[in-house]
Each structure stands twice: as structure tokens, then as C-alpha cells.
Amino acid sequence: xxxxxxxxxxxxxxxxxxxxxxxxxxxxxxxxxxxxxxxxxxxxxxxxxxxxxxxxxxxxxxxxxxxxxxxxxxxxxxxxxxxxxxxxxxxxxxxxxxxxxxxx
Amino acid sequence: xxxxxxxxxxxxxxxxxxxxxxxxxxxxxxxxxxxxxxxxxxxxxxxxxxxxxxxxxxxxxxxxxxxxxxxxxxxxxxxxxxxxxxxxxxxxxxxxxxxxxxxx
Amino acid sequence: xxxxxxxxxxxxxxxxxxxxxxxxxxxxxxxxxxxxxxxxxxxxxxxxxxxxxxxxxxxxxxxxxxxxxxxxxxxxxxxxxxxxxxxxxxxxxxxxxxxxxxxx
Amino acid sequence: xxxxxxxxxxxxxxxxxxxxxxxxxxxxxxxxxxxxxxxxxxxxxxxxxxxxxxxxxxxxxxxxxxxxxxxxxxxxxxxxxxxxxxxxxxxxxxxxxxxxxxxx
Amino acid sequence: xxxxxxxxxxxxxxxxxxxxxxxxxxxxxxxxxxxxxxxxxxxxxxxxxxxxxxxxxxxxxxxxxxxxxxxxxxxxxxxxxxxxxxxxxxxxxxxxxxxxxxxx
Amino acid sequence: xxxxxxxxxxxxxxxxxxxxxxxxxxxxxxxxxxxxxxxxxxxxxxxxxxxxxxxxxxxxxxxxxxxxxxxxxxxxxxxxxxxxxxxxxxxxxxxxxxxxxxxx
Numbered sequence: 001x002x003x004x005x006x007x008x009x010x011x012x013x014x015x016x017x018x019x020x021x022x023x024x025x026x027x028x029x030x031x032x033x034x035x036x037x038x039x040x041x042x043x044x045x046x047x048x049x050x051x052x053x054x055x056x057x058x059x060x061x062x063x064x065x066x067x068x069x070x071x072x073x074x075x076x077x078x079x080x081x082x083x084x085x086x087x088x089x090x091x092x093x094x095x096x097x098x099x100x101x102x103x104x
Numbered sequence: 105x106x107x108x109x110x111x112x113x114x115x116x117x118x119x120x121x122x123x124x125x126x127x128x129x130x131x132x133x134x135x136x137x138x139x140x141x142x143x144x145x146x147x148x149x150x151x152x153x154x155x156x157x158x159x160x161x162x163x164x165x166x167x168x169x170x171x172x173x174x175x176x177x178x179x180x181x182x183x184x185x186x187x188x189x190x191x192x193x194x195x196x197x198x199x200x201x202x203x204x205x206x207x208x
Numbered sequence: 209x210x211x212x213x214x215x216x217x218x219x220x221x222x223x224x225x226x227x228x229x230x231x232x233x234x235x236x237x238x239x240x241x242x243x244x245x246x247x248x249x250x251x252x253x254x255x256x257x258x259x260x261x262x263x264x265x266x267x268x269x270x271x272x273x274x275x276x277x278x279x280x281x282x283x284x285x286x287x288x289x290x291x292x293x294x295x296x297x298x299x300x301x302x303x304x305x306x307x308x309x310x311x312x
Numbered sequence: 313x314x315x316x317x318x319x320x321x322x323x324x325x326x327x328x329x330x331x332x333x334x335x336x337x338x339x340x341x342x343x344x345x346x347x348x349x350x351x352x353x354x355x356x357x358x359x360x361x362x363x364x365x366x367x368x369x370x371x372x373x374x375x376x377x378x379x380x381x382x383x384x385x386x387x388x389x390x391x392x393x394x395x396x397x398x399x400x401x402x403x404x405x406x407x408x409x410x411x412x413x414x415x416x
Numbered sequence: 417x418x419x420x421x422x423x424x425x426x427x428x429x430x431x432x433x434x435x436x437x438x439x440x441x442x443x444x445x446x447x448x449x450x451x452x453x454x455x456x457x458x459x460x461x462x463x464x465x466x467x468x469x470x471x472x473x474x475x476x477x478x479x480x481x482x483x484x485x486x487x488x489x490x491x492x493x494x495x496x497x498x499x500x501x502x503x504x505x506x507x508x509x510x511x512x513x514x515x516x517x518x519x520x
Numbered sequence: 521x522x523x524x525x526x527x528x529x530x531x532x533x534x535x536x537x538x539x540x541x542x543x544x545x546x547x548x549x550x551x552x553x554x555x556x557x558x559x560x561x562x563x564x565x566x567x568x569x570x571x572x573x574x575x576x577x578x579x580x581x582x583x584x585x586x587x588x589x590x591x592x593x594x595x596x597x598x599x600x601x602x603x604x605x606x607x608x609x610x611x612x613x614x615x616x617x618x619x620x621x622x623x624x
Contacts, residue, residue: 010618011618028444032191033188035184035187037178038149038181042184043188045150049150050193054157058616079226081142084136084147084151086132087133089401093402096264096267098221098222113415121391124242125236125398128236132232135231159472160408191610193610197610203426206425245386258397258400284348289355292358293362295506297506300578306533307528310533322515323511325518332554336551340547343541343544363508448603448606449603449604454565459601465567469573499552500567501570502548
């Protein structure tokens with residue numbers, strides 16, 4: 001649970017080559033997503049918004065996919081997230097993320 | 105309602121000098137924050153996360169303040185938002201936003 | 209006219225699924241590009257510079273292409289834009305945009 | 313001429329302590345702003361747009377001031393630049409730059 | 417040792433209010449700065465370069481100060497770091513960081 | 521020597537079409553990498569860190585490759601650089617750069 005971010009190629013090598021660093025990342029990840037008041041889904045929507053606002057296609061796609069698979073986040077919910085991205089971060093970030101969403 | 109972003113000095117001049125642009129921004133702002141499925145508060149938390157992830161102190165403070173004043177967002181909720189910022193955007197963005205939060 | 213930014217995949221879905229949002233974006237786009245004093249071409253050159261300065265290859269390419277197709281912007285003009293990108297945003301953003309320009 | 317960017321505190325120390333680096337920056341600055349086809353004013357407007365799109369208040373102010381002092385760039389022209397910033401980079405960058413413009 | 421980043425106001429509140437998160441950050445910080453091959457000073461110079469390249473004045477100043485106080489990093493060494501910032505991230509980031517350096 | 525950054529497609533066209541600009545970039549590049557106190561390898565590690573922190577895959581790969589080919593920088597050294605990226609710039613930038621490193 002909550003470990004979807006560790007699936008990528010990059011983290012596999014961290015686990016093998018830098019076990020202490022890997023362990024500290026797992027620990028931080030768990031602490032971060034154990035929100036005091038917000039549930040995991042609310043935090044995941046925020047993570048999707050932040051990823052999309054940077055225009056980073058890979059992490060946007062990864063966050064969207066894991067949110068939909070793990071937490072049953074819907075396309076309409078992500079749409080509402082991306083609207084905020086449009087206002088705060090401009091058209092290029094918004095259109096890139098919308099395209100990613102509709103290709104999932 | 106939902107028009108807190110227009111309070112700043114910058115927008116005042118837009119309203120006076122570029123009424124057509126101002127009107128289109130108001131329209132966009134309303135469309136953005138009329139989420140299909142997410143409520144305004146959920147979208148506001150995303151806006152706070154995006155502002156904090158960029159390290160922009162002014163817009164982070166403005167988003168936090170309007171979220172707390174208009175939507176009764178609590179410090180604990182913002183804390184949970186900032187935890188996501190720590191993981192996705194690193195320590196400097198996180199510590200700056202934490203400092204802003206505790207000075208409010 | 210001036211609607212080249214709406215051609216992409218992302219915006220197609222916005223038009224279908226969120227007609228009100230789509231309409232407000234069109235309205236904003238028109239207001240933005242109806243400059244009081246600068247003509248559309250001058251504003252387009254600025255949009256190309258901003259896209260290139262972020263290192264975002266997709267939006268840089270899209271802006272360059274629409275500028276050349278719609279407004280007869282030349283490669284030499286874009287070169288002069290990218291020189292400013294070099295000074296303000298550094299070598300990686302500059303070389304990526306130069307490569308895109310010469311592949312068009 | 314065209315050397316307004318060198319007025320700041322930072323560059324003074326470069327000139328004194330790293331004369332070779334300083335000389336190469338001056339040379340680059342001159343090459344950049346000797347556009348083949350665009351004039352200096354068109355390039356300056358692009359520099360203002362790029363500075364504003366990053367949300368960097370100091371360089372935005374510096375670029376605006378030198379553009380107005382050296383090249384008689386008007387507030388209306390900068391307004392048209394900032395409209396592009398709104399569309400490409402979002403509200404926070406736009407409102408910050410508008411506020412700076414009206415305080416000049 | 418190596419805990420200079422925890423001195424700021426922001427982290428004080430994390431320690432009090434979110435002890436588990438705080439502990440995981442300390443653990444990560446230690447894992448990060450226990451380089452396999454690079455020493456702490458080499459890593460600190462990289463942290464200064466990254467902070468300066470983002471144009472974030474607060475974290476740039478904090479990283480420079482702690483590097484000079486803890487690790488006897490000299491102004492000349494930071495100058496060599498900032499030269500890399502100039503090439504990779506452009507003039508505004510460079511001049512801001514040079515100004516900060518000479519005010520320390 | 522030290523001219524690895526000029527190998528890309530983008531710079532080839534600069535050399536042909538804008539010889540004066542090209543010459544000034546070469547001059548700046550040489551001045552930047554003639555550190556007063558830091559050697560070229562230390563500066564290269566900083567350039568790798570800055571490239572990775574921006575999440576720019578192309579320039580990250582280019583910097584890593586030239587550092588390994590020209591200066592015998594090892595994967596373990598780059599790993600120590602990327603740890604700093606994790607702390608300062610967050611998980612997405614870190615995992616992307618780790619993946620690039622292990623694919624080289």
C-alpha cells in the first residue's frame with residue numbers, strides 16, 4: 001500500500017545499491033502519506049496537481065495511473081485537479097496533462 | 105465567493121485598465137472552481153500544494169490565508185498538504201511553506 | 209484565428225467534456241492576444257521565448273510551428289528570441305530550443 | 313548601451329574578482345542583443361516576459377525598469393507582455409508582475 | 417553535524433507537531449549526506465549550486481552560510497559553483513546568487 | 521577539452537549561422553570551467569546536480585555521459601550527487617535521474 005512510487009526503474013537500483021537510503025525513503029513516504037486529517041486520496045489528488053503543474057509528463061502519468069489503480073480516483077476528479085493547474089500554472093501544463101489523462 | 109484571488113494589487117489594475125481581460129479571468133476562475141466532482145475546498149488544498157511546491161512565498165501565503173478564511177481549512181490540513189510538497193518538491197519548498205504556515 | 213493553441217489533443221476533450229471551461233479559455237485567449245499596443249506577432253514571439261525558457265519541448269515546438277504557419281515568423285526571428293533565452297535561462301534551454309527550430 | 317543588466321551588485325563583484333568571466337559575459341550579452349532581425353526593444357520585451365513567467369520579482373522589476381528607461385517601453389506594452397504570461401504561466405506569475413508594473 | 421538544514425523556523429514546528437515525519441527527515445538527511453564516495457563538502461557545493469540555480473534566495477543564503485560555517489567553504493569556491501549556475505541557469509539566477517555571496 | 525556541451529545538434533547550427541554568438545559561448549564556457557579553486561570534475565558534478573534537479577532528462581543524460589567519458593566520473597559519484605537532488609528537489613527529479621544513470 002501507498003508504495004506505488006517505488007515501482008519505477010530508478011528506485012529498484014536504489015534498493016539494491018543504497019539500502020539505507022532506500023529504507024529512509026520508504027520511511028519518509030509512509031510518514032508523508034499518513035496524513036493527520038486528510039486521507040490518502042486527498043493527498044494523492046494534491047500529488048497529481050503538483051506533478052501536472054511542473055509539466056513533467058512522466059511523473060504526471062505515474063501519479064495519475066497509481067491514483068486510478070489504487071484509490072479509484074476517476075477521470076472527472078483528475079479533471080477538477082487539472083482545472084486548478086490551468087489557473088495556477090498556465091495552458092501548456094494544463095493541455096499536456098489533459099492529453100495524458102485521456103490517453104490513460 | 106471564490107474571488108479571493110482577485111483581491112491583490114495586481115488584479116485591481118487589470119480591472120480598471122483591461123476590463124475585457126478582467127472579465128475573462130473572472131469567468132475562467134469561476135469555471136475552474138466549479139468542479140464537477142471535487143468541492144471547492146478540495147480544489148483549494150490542491151492550489152495550496154501547487155503554490156507551495158513552486159517555492160513562491162507570496163502566492164503560498166495568499167492561498168493559505170484565503171483557504172483558512174473562506175473555507176475553514178485548518179493548519180493540520182495544510183500540514184498534510186505540505187507533506188506531499190516535501191516528497192514531490194524537496195526540502196526548501198517544504199520548509200519555506202511550513203514557516204509561512206506557522207506565521208499566519 | 210489566434211486559436212492554434214486549441215488544436216492539441218488535450219483541448220479537444222476539454223471542448224467535449226467541459227464546454228463552459230472551454231468557452232472561458234477561448235475568451236481568455238482572445239482577450240490575451242488582443243493586445244492594446246503590441247500586435248499578435250510581437251506577442252507570439254514572447255510566447256515562444258517563454259516556452260523555450262522553461263525547457264518544455266512540446267510547447268516550444270507547438271508555439272514555433274504555429275508562429276511560422278500563421279504569422280510568417282522566420283527562423284532568424286526565432287533565433288533572436290532564443291538568444292534572449294540563452295542569456296536569461298541558460299545553455300540547456302537554449303540548445304534544446306535551437307535543435308527544435310532546426311528540425312522544423 | 314544594452315548593458316543595464318550589469319548595474320546590479322552581483323556583477324560589480326564579478327568585474328573586480330573575475331575579470332575574464334566578466335569580459336565573456338559582456339561579449340555574450342552584446343552578441344545576444346545584436347539580433348539579426350529583431351531590434352533591441354523586441355528582444356527586451358521577450359526578456360521581460362521570460363522574467364515575469366518565472367515569478368522572479370527582482371529580475372522582473374530590473375528588466376521592466378531598464379526597458380522603460382533605456383528603450384521608452386510603455387506600461388501598455390508591458391501589459392500586453394504580461395497577458396501572454398498569464399496564458400502561458402498562470403495567475404500567480406501574472407498578478408505578481410502586474411503589481412510590480414504598477415508600482416514602478 | 418550535517419543538521420544545519422534543520423535550524424530554520426519551519427523545521428522547529430515539524431519537530432514539535434509531527435515527530436514521526438521529523439524523524440524520517442533526519443534519517444533521510446543523514447542517508448543523503450553519507451555519500452559513498454563524495455565527501456560532505458563536495459555534496460554541499462552541489463546543494464549550493466542547486467539552490468542558486470532555482471533563484472531561491474532564502475535557501476541559497478542558508479546553504480552558503482552553513483557551508484561556510486560548518487565546512488570552511490570559501491567565497492572563491494562558491495564563486496566557482498556560481499559560474500556553473502551562470503552557464504546552466506542564466507544570468508538572473510547567477511547575479512542574485514553573487515549578490516547574496518558578497519553580502520554574507 | 522571541456523567543450524562536450526557543444527556536440528549537440530543545436531550548437532552546430534549556432535556555429536554555422538551565428539558565428540559571433542558561438543564564439544562568445546565558447547569563451548564563456550571556458551571562463552566558467554576555469555575555476556579558480558575547484559577543478560573541472562568538481563564543477564561537472566555540480567552541473568550534473570543542477571541538470572537533474574530541473575527534471576530535464578536530455579541535459580541530465582548529456583551531462584552524465586560527458587562527465588563519465590571525459591572525466592572518469594563514476595556511477596557511485598553520480599549517485600552521491602543525486603542524493604542531494606532527492607533532498608533539495610524531491611522524488612520525481614531523483615527517480616528520473618536514477619533511471620537515466622542506470623541506463624547509461
